Structure formats: C-alpha cells, structure tokens
Amino acid sequence: MAEPESTQQTAATQPPRTGQQRISVLLVDDHQVVRRGLRTFLEVQEDIEVVGEASDGEEGVARAEELRPDVVLMDVKMPGADGIDALRKLRELDNPARVLIVTSFTEQRTVVPALRAGAAGYVYKDVDPEALAGAIRSVYAGHVLLQPEVAGALLSQEETHGGHGRSGTLTDREREVLALIADGRSNREIARALVLSEKTVKTHVSNILMKLDLSDRTQAALWAVRHGIGD
Numbered sequence: 001m002a003e004p005e006s007t008q009q010t011a012a013t014q015p016p017r018t019g020q021q022r023i024s025v026l027l028v029d030d031h032q033v034v035r036r037g038l039r040t041f042l043e044v045q046e047d048i049e050v051v052g053e054a055s056d057g058e059e060g061v062a063r064a065e066e067l068r069p070d071v072v073l074m075d076v077k078m079p080g081a082d083g084i085d086a087l088r089k090l091r092e093l094d095n096p097a098r099v100l101i102v103t104s105f106t107e108q109r110t111v112v113p114a115l116r117a118g119a120a121g122y123v124y125k126d127v128d129p130e131a132l133a134g135a136i137r138s139v140y141a142g143h144v145l146l147q148p149e150v151a152g153a154l155l156s157q158e159e160t161h162g163g164h165g166r167s168g169t170l171t172d173r174e175r176e177v178l179a180l181i182a183d184g185r186s187n188r189e190i191a192r193a194l195v196l197s198e199k200t201v202k203t204h205v206s207n208i209l210m211k212l213d214l215s216d217r218t219q220a221a222l223w224a225v226r227h228g229i230g231d
Helices: 032-042 057-067 083-092 108-116 129-140 148-160 172-182 187-194 198-212 217-226
Strands: 023-028 048-054 071-074 098-103 121-124
Touching: 023 032, 023 057, 023 129, 032 048, 032 129, 048 057, 048 129, 057 071, 057 083, 071 083, 071 129, 083 098, 083 108, 098 108, 098 129, 108 121, 108 217, 121 129, 172 187, 172 198, 172 217, 187 198, 198 217
Parallel strands: 023 048, 023 071, 071 098, 098 121
Antiparallel strands: none
C-alpha cells in the first residue's frame, strides 16, 4: 500500500537522536490481536513508547485524559462509542494528543468525517510497519497525513462551503494564527508562539472560521495550505 501523503512539504519520519524525548502512544482498538500486534512492533522503536491501550472510544477518551499521550492510534469502527465520537470528545476537552486513524475502511464517507472531527491523518491496518512508525513521527511533528483523494474531497467541501478568495478579510494576527493552525499547532502552542493567552487564540480561531465560512480547524488548515498561508 502506498504511504499517506502529507499536506506539509517536510515530514518528520526519521527517529530523533539518542537522548531526545520518546513519543508516547495510546492504542485504541476493539480487537486485542490488533493492539498486541501494534504494541509488539512499536515497542522495538527506540523513539516510540506505548503507554496504554483502550478497547473502545469511551475508554480511549478516558485513557487519553489520564495518560496525556503525544499520539493516539485510533480505530474508526468500534462497539459503543466509535472513533469519530472519541475524536469529537477529545476536541471538546481540548486534549492535545494528535490522533492518527488506523482503519481497514477505505471509503471517503468513513475517513472524511474522522478527519473533520479532528484526526491528524489516517493509515490502513495493512500499512507497512516502518511506514506506520513514520506516520506517528510525522503527526507528532505537527503534519497532517492525507491520501490525495481524501484531501481533494475535503478541499471540494471547503470550496462548496465558501472561503475562497477571502484571505483579505483576515487581520495580520489572524493570518499568523491560521499559518500555525496549518502547521498543526494546538491553541496552547499557538499561544506560546505568539505570546498570547489561550482565550485570545480561541477568539482568533473563531473569527477565522467565521470570516472564511469554514466549520473546523481541518478545513482551515487545508484552506491555508491551498492559499499559500504558512509553510
């Protein structure tokens, strides 16, 4: 299977140098054999550490709040609260974890809602192990991993809902915030980078979405990339 492509030009797919912080990962999948396989492979990576597991979306949210992992590997279809429900809840809680969907479903109607709910990207369950490790490093570094056909679908939705050609309505500060959203930064990280309060950043994000007639940060990030805002 081909590796997912990133909307960013430079993906951090190489292990960090010895002594750097390891990437903490939470596994959320209703199949124990899948979790066991993922753990077995990831535990041999020098820069990645599996810190916990969960068998459904509700447990995944609770564990993510408890463990505060850097990256969550999340299945989409699970009994009870599924991956999309979990993504929405994590976003409501402003949990900083980057969520990478690991799924066997290839239909856009399954993957696109997950990305719109806040996922940083997705890979298929038959992904090459080294490509999976690279994907984890990439989303941890702030990149968004999208297959070309899914990126096209999201961009088409963005154009359908408006926003095209409206960058001139943004203030200089809002353009700075938008560039950092496109770089995968959380509100907390944006606040630190621009020396602002998180409350002020949230206000800027709300204004950006309103002015561009977009519904979420994923659309905003894709809009920014398409219109040359940010790296």
